[in-house]
Amino acid sequence: MDCAERLGRQGVTYLDAPVTGGTEGAKAGTLTLLVGGEADALERVRPLLEVIGGSIHHFGPVGAGQQVKAINQVLVAGSYAAVAEAIALGQHLKLPMEQVVNALKH
Numbered sequence: 103m104d105c106a107e108r109l110g111r112q113g114v115t116y117l118d119a120p121v122t123g124g125t126e127g128a129k130a131g132t133l134t135l136l137v138g139g140e141a142d143a144l145e146r147v148r149p150l151l152e153v154i155g156g157s158i159h160h161f162g163p164v165g166a167g168q169q170v171k172a173i174n175q176v177l178v179a180g181s182y183a184a185v186a187e188a189i190a191l192g193q194h195l196k197l198p199m200e201q202v203v204n205a206l207k208h
Contacts, residue, residue: 138166
């Protein structure tokens with residue numbers, strides 16, 4: 103927020119806008135943007151952001167977008183950990199893991 107304040111004193115508006123959606127979302131222009139900053143500034147740049155993002159969400163002041171991204175990262179890490187635990191359990195139970203994975207994908 104220091105940066106946003108310093109830029110503001112020079113007449114520059116700052117938004118934080120981390121994204122989710124990975125490489126595929128970037129290639130397709132369907133990223134989700136998690137934005138923090140002034141709402142009117144977001145509306146001014148929305149047409150530019152829509153080029154990369156299919157979904158744009160405003161969460162409040164500068165920094166809020168980064169905070170939401172941190173929550174997203176916790177969810178992603180938790181999902182990876184759960185998958186690893188499930189695979190380890192299946193292997194421990196000596197299940198045919200390729201079949202298990204194929205069955206659970208559907």
